[in-house]
Amino acid sequence: MVMMCKYRAVTVFRRPGRHRVAVLVRHGLLPMELGIAHRIMGRSKTAAGDLLYEVVTCTPVPGQVRTDADFTINVEHGPEALAEADTVIVPAAHETDETYTAGRLPAHLADALAHIRPGTRIASICTGAFVLAAAGLLDGRRATTHWAACDTFRALYPRVRLDPEILYTEDGGVLTSAGVASGIDLCLHMVRSDFGTAVANSVARRTVVPPHRDGGQAQFVERPVPAPRVHSTERARTFALAHLDRPLTLRELAAQQSMSVRTFTRRFREETCVSxxxxxxxxxxxxxxxLLEESDLPVDRIAREAGFGTAASLRQHLQAVLGVSPSAYRRTFRAAG
Known part of the structure; x- marks a missing residue:
């Protein structure tokens, strides 16, 4: 529904069939954050080379938008782009994000957000979460933002279930991410959810980033730096990835690093932020x-190859992580490829 009469309804997205992404930018934009959505989602392709998303940039008032660098960008699309989008992404804007009082947005920004259709997926990068929270979109939901802004965020928006430890969240079609680079993790997650692991891995390789980072943002929080350690757990992780098809014990992994189980477990958690x-x-x-996406192997064989042992165990873990069964996942993403 269009709420601002001064913008006439126009067609912003021109290629039917592609997933439509609108990136809503504001004064104080971090240029890197704008580039993330265009690079990750805008370059995601099928195996045949067809683009899967159409990404456009919009702003509440079209024209010159200040960045936090020494240049501006010219944005021709206004909030009408939000009315046509399947996904809306709100990057950070350092000039305003942490100044919103709880539940209040500037009128021009509130009017812009009112263009978004019900059911549209909405995501934020870094302190763009302040916009979603001020609009009431995060009330009762799990969310995150940059670790340095968490105390301010928590004070302004106590109804949001803030998790400062993780790189990104998804809760009921609303997604948030931590600092700037975690926007890459978030966009790869959306690509993976929309079109499968193979597509996400492909665009990650072309961008020269890991398709999935371990741990959370706790590893980046400023704190006194301990003396560097000679040991790491990289050798054990490499060994595990090469032997996922068989049972792996903590003792066996610790032996790869010549550590006790207790020391290995501690070091592993310090390096990856997970057990x-x-x-x-x-x-x-x-x-x-x-394997579900790229092979015709039966589910029980895939369960053994992935190290789950049985089809029942695979179903349980896939349901817990993705919310779908192996057969449903295969139907969706074998077709999408």
């Missing part, structure tokens, strides 16, 4: 997703 067991489950789910 070895949780990390293993995540890698096995990713292996299962890949």
């Amino acid at each position: 070895p067991q949780r990390w293993l489950i995540r890698q096995r789910v990713e292996r299962a997703r890949q």
Whole structure:
């Protein structure tokens, strides 16, 4: 529904069939954050090379938009783009994000957000979460934002279930991410959800970023720096990835690093922000997703190849992580490829 009469209804997205993404920018924009959506989603392709998304940039009042660098950008689309979008992404704007009082937005921004259709997926990058919270979109939902802004956010929006430890969240079609680079993680997550692991991995490789980062933003919080350690757990992780198809014990992984189980577990959590067991489950789910998308192997064989042992165990873990069964996941993403 169009709420601002001074903008006439126009067609912003021109290619039917593609998922439509509108990036809503404001004065104080971080240029890198604008580039994330265009690079990750705007360059996602099918195996045949067809683009899967159409990404446009819009702003509450079209024209020159200040960035936090020494240049401006010219944005020709106004809030009418939001009315046509399947996904709306709100990057950070350092000039205003942390100044909103709880539940209040500037009129021009509130009017712009009113263009968004019910059911549209909405995401924020970094302190763009302040916009979603001020609009009431995060009330009762799990969310995150940049670790340095968490105290301010929590004081302004106590009804939001803020999690300062993680890189991104998804709750009921509303997504948030932590600092700037976690916008890459968030966009890859949306690509993976929309079109499968193979597409997300492909665009990650072309962008030269990991398709899925371990841990959360706790590892980036400023704190006294301990003396550097000689040991890491990288060798154990490499070993585990090469042997996901068989049972792996903590003792066996610790032996790869010549550590005790207790020391290995502590070091592993320090480096990845998750336990070895949780990390293993995540890698096995990713292996299962890949095989479901790219092979015709039966589900019980995929369960063994991914290290879950039985089809029942695979179904349980896939349901817990993705909310779907292996057969439903395969139907969706084998067709999407």
